Amino acid sequence: MSSIGTGYDLSVTTFSPDGRVFQIEYAAKAVDNxxxxxxxxxxxxxxMGVEKLIVSKMMLPGxxxxxxxxxxxxxxxxxxxxxxxxxxxxxxKGEATSYESTYGESIPVKELAERxxxxxxxxxxxxxxxxxxxxxxxxxxxxxxxxxYMIEPSGISYRYFGAAIGKGKQAAKTEIEKLKLxxxxxxxxxxxxxxxxxxxxxEAKDKAFELxxxxxxxxxxxxxxxxxxxxxxxxKNAATAALEEMDAD
Amino acid sequence: xxxxxxxxxxxxxHESDSQRTQYPxxxxxxxxxxxxxxxxxxAADMGGSxxxxxxxxxxxxIKPIGKxxxxxxxxxxxxxxxxxxxxxxLILYDxxxxxxxxxxxxxxxxxxxxMMYNRRNKFNPLWNSLVLGGVKNGQKYLGTVxxxxxxxxxxxxxxxxxNHLAKPILRDEWHEDLSFEDxxxxxxxxxxxxxxxxxxxxNKLQIAKLTEEGVTVSxxxxxxxxxxxxxxKNPTAGAEGSW
Numbered sequence: 001m002s003s004i005g006t007g008y009d010l011s012v013t014t015f016s017p018d019g020r021v022f023q024i025e026y027a028a029k030a031v032d033n034x035x036x037x038x039x040x041x042x043x044x045x046x047x048m049g050v051e052k053l054i055v056s057k058m059m060l061p062g063x064x065x066x067x068x069x070x071x072x073x074x075x076x077x078x079x080x081x082x083x084x085x086x087x088x089x090x091x092x093k094g095e096a097t098s099y100e101s102t103y104g105e106s107i108p109v110k111e112l113a114e115r116x117x118x119x120x121x122x123x124x125x126x127x128x129x130x131x132x133x134x135x136x137x138x139x140x141x142x143x144x145x146x147x148x149y150m151i152e153p154s155g156i157s158y159r160y161f162g163a164a165i166g167k168g169k170q171a172a173k174t175e176i177e178k179l180k181l182x183x184x185x186x187x188x189x190x191x192x193x194x195x196x197x198x199x200x201x202x203e204a205k206d207k208a209f210e211l212x213x214x215x216x217x218x219x220x221x222x223x224x225x226x227x228x229x230x231x232x233x234x235x236k237n238a239a240t241a242a243l244e245e246m247d248a249d
Numbered sequence: 250x251x252x253x254x255x256x257x258x259x260x261x262x263h264e265s266d267s268q269r270t271q272y273p274x275x276x277x278x279x280x281x282x283x284x285x286x287x288x289x290x291x292a293a294d295m296g297g298s299x300x301x302x303x304x305x306x307x308x309x310x311i312k313p314i315g316k317x318x319x320x321x322x323x324x325x326x327x328x329x330x331x332x333x334x335x336x337x338x339l340i341l342y343d344x345x346x347x348x349x350x351x352x353x354x355x356x357x358x359x360x361x362x363x364m365m366y367n368r369r370n371k372f373n374p375l376w377n378s379l380v381l382g383g384v385k386n387g388q389k390y391l392g393t394v395x396x397x398x399x400x401x402x403x404x405x406x407x408x409x410x411x412n413h414l415a416k417p418i419l420r421d422e423w424h425e426d427l428s429f430e431d432x433x434x435x436x437x438x439x440x441x442x443x444x445x446x447x448x449x450x451x452n453k454l455q456i457a458k459l460t461e462e463g464v465t466v467s468x469x470x471x472x473x474x475x476x477x478x479x480x481x482k483n484p485t486a487g488a489e490g491s492w
Contacts, residue, residue: 069345093345097338226347 013127023131024124027153030133031080035209036166037066038196039077039137040181041148042189045217046139047227048077049193051168051201052210067214067226071096073106073141075214075224076116079166080134080153088136092116109140113149113157121155135165140224141216168200175199186217190227194235195242211236273325273376275299277310278449279411280321281439282380283423284389284404285432288460289382291321292436294444295469296451303451311457313464315340318354318383319457320361323408324396325376332375335364354383354390358400366398378408384461407439410447415439429458441472 008014009022016022039048050066066085067077070092078085095115099107116136123129131153138149150163161181164172175196184192190213201209213232216224227235275297282291297305310329311321314336322329339360343352352360358381368374374396382391392402405419418439427435436456444450452474457466485491 065347069347072341072344093342097341101334101338 011127012124012129012131021124021154024154027131027133028135031135031153031165032167032169034079034081034134034166035066035206036164036168036172036197036200037077037079037135037137038162038164038172038176038193039139039148039150039160040162040176040179040184040189040193041139041146041160042184042186042217043182044146045141045186045189045215045220046146046148047186047189047193047213047215047217048075048137048139049190049197049214050077050079050212051166051197052212053206054208054210057208061210065212067212069224070112070138070140071100071106072223073216074109074112075139075216077137077139077212077214078134079136080132082134084132085134085136088116088120088132088134091119092138095119106142108142108144109138109147109149110144110159112140113138113151113159117151117155117157120151120153124153124155137163137165139214139216141222146217167206168197168202171200172196186215186219187231190215190231190235191238194239198236198239198243199246211239269372271373271376273328275304275326276376276449277308277323277326277329278447279407279409279415279443280310280323280378280380281407281411281415281419281436282321282382282391282393282405283419283427283432283436284382284391285427285429287429288384288389288458289319289391290429290432290436290456290458291319291380291382292440292454292456293321293323294440294451294454296449296453297326298449301448303449306451306453307469309455309466311455311466313457313459313466314357314381314383315343315352316463317351317385317459318357318381319459319464320357321380321382321408321457322377324378328375328377332361332364332377332379336360353385354381354392355385357381357383358390358392358394358402361394362398362400365394365396365400369397380406380408382459384459387461410443410450411439414442414446418442437472441474444472444474 008016012023035051035053037050048067052066068089069075076089096107120132124131136151140147148160149157150160151157162176179192213227215227280293291311293310295308296303297308314320361379376396379394393406394400405423407415422435440454444452452471453469455467455469
């Protein structure tokens with residue numbers, strides 16, 4: 001995957017002879033180095049989970065949020081450079097409120113993803129801007145039902161049943177593919193996402209991590225919110241239990 | 250008075266640069282609010298007058314704001330809707346922080362005051378008198394903001410005709426720790442007087458209750474009125490030929 005783009009990688013406005021824009025690929029590497037973000041679309045909603053790596057014991061739990069609400073019905077989980085992520089979230093919030101102001105209804109998730117992807121792409125077109133060093137997963141619930149979109153630093157946006165970005169994304173994707181998402185409810189989905197994140201967390205390389213879980217589903221009244229504390233505890237316990245079971249084998 | 254402005258070469262500004270005070274078109278009449286034992290009670294009728302015509306009879310003039318506040322408005326209905334839009338965005342952004350803290354009635358009251366006063370300074374007021382009540386962390390709050398930005402808080406507030414007809418009743422009969430039934434009875438007494446005497450009042454009202462637990466806006470109902478006064482019978486008895 002990695003190749004040295006000597007000479008062709010100094011600016012985002014330069015193509016390499018084989019048609020690649022190296023700056024964008026390097027931006028993607030920033031995303032690959034961050035804690036994993038896993039999201040799945042269940043039959044009644046979307047669940048998003050983040051493996052928030054704790055850099056310092058001095059940090060208060062619950063701070064440095066990686067999952068943000070963008071409007072009542074949609075949320076975003078960020079992987080990569082946190083500061084870049086903040087900008088994207090702010091922009092998404094602005095787009096969502098301006099859409100509602102103009103059209104009188106909540107922004108459809110597809111529209112939101114398109115606008116955010118457009119903005120991310122914008123920053124890959126000019127030499128005086130650098131690409132965003134973060135990947136974003138947008139989860140929302142509108143008239144078309146629950147939807148999940150992933151936006152990469154290149155500005156590409158696709159709709160997914162299940163998506164993962166960050167360090168453990170390969171392992172996460174394998175796990176997600178094993179799940180029967182079309183029959184799963186969000187309650188079950190929470191447990192599954194927690195299990196996946198706990199499973200692919202590398203104890204050796206990274207020390208502690210905090211699990212951040214959010215959902216938007218029928219049960220949450222179509223609002224995007226943090227998973228309620230009791231369910232979060234339940235998910236964490238189930239995930240640790242599953243890990244121990246695996247280790248015992 | 251001529252406004253001489255220097256703007257990009259124009260010595261005299263365009264007429265469109267200066268706003269004049271508007272006229273209200275569709276208006277709501279009085280709103281009354283009181284504190285009671287468990288929280289706040291606000292009453293308002295559901296009329297929207299178009300000048301002297303009572304054009305709309307199902308206008309909801311009391312709305313919940315976030316989890317902790319209630320807003321009642323008299324005056325221009327379209328301006329009230331605009332205020333609600335602004336507050337909706339304010340509450341949305343507050344909710345999205347998701348940091349365990351939410352805007353309470355005091356903060357919303359202050360925000361409204363700023364909004365009204367700044368518009369007034371531009372000679373383009375939002376033509377409303379607002380009643381803002383709420384409960385947060387056990388603390389009851391009841392305040393009012395006028396269209397020119399005059400604001401204060403009190404145990405009982407009223408707008409429009411309510412100031413003249415309801416306030417005296419409230420001053421006499423309001424006391425600390427009213428029960429819910431007593432509070433409603435007091436409000437209904439005031440609303441009844443307004444119904445008799447305010448020509449823009451309609452007999453269809455809502456009473457909204459806000460406590461620590463949440464907001465309830467009652468379904469619309471009508472007050473019983475009494476017209477069987479002797480003087481109303483045989484009105485021409487003392488003056489034959491008149492009507």
